[in-house]
Amino acid sequence: MSENKDDKIEDVLVDSELAKKLVPNKFKFTSQQGRARRQKLLMGAKKLSETQSINDITLAAVCEEAGIPRASAYHFFPNIEAIFLALRFLNAIDILDVLRTVETVKYDRWQGYLTALIDRCVQIFDEDQTKAKLIYDTNTP
Structure with a gap:
């Protein structure tokens, strides 16, 4: 996870309603050590989800x-x-970043553009099964 993505999630956690769901105290996201620990927890969960059911x-x-x-x-x-x-x-940020690279000027009809978006999504999920698990796994928290 890049520092840029870490900044994005910190901004959302500090400035939105999502903060109340994740952590009630926004100031716990300010220290460098805290950001590193949060990132380790996220990466630990991601690694475990590669081999285990999320549930x-x-x-x-x-x-x-x-x-x-x-x-x-x-x-x-x-x-x-x-x-x-x-x-x-974080996965949504990654997916949207990739989908933004599909250029509309390459397609003369919306159907072609939509097909390209779907193909790109399939590629994303093939490359990282944990993204698909988080979206489609049964009873995902």
């Missing part, structure tokens, strides 16, 4: 994977659902 992943497992004490993790995410909500948000 089987616990906050304790994510903390262990990330090397972050569970008591510390609660400062960033109140529960596992909040971690996956943040991952969904």
Whole structure:
């Protein structure tokens, strides 16, 4: 995850209603160490979701994977659902960034453009199965 994406999620967490769902105290996102720990938790959850069903992943497992004490993790995410909500948000940013590269001028009809967008989505999900899991997995938190 690039620093740019980390800045985007921090902006959303500080300035929107999403902040109330993820962490009630916006000031917990200001330190460099805090950003690094939050990123480790997100990457730990993403790594675990590569091999496990999202419904089987616990906050304790994510903390262990990330090397972050569970008591510390609660400062960033109140529960596992909040971690996956943040991952969904980051995935949406990634997907939209890729879809923006599909140029409309290459198509003379909207059907061709729509087909190109769908093809690009298929490519995205083929390259990163965790993105598809977060969207389509049954009972995803």
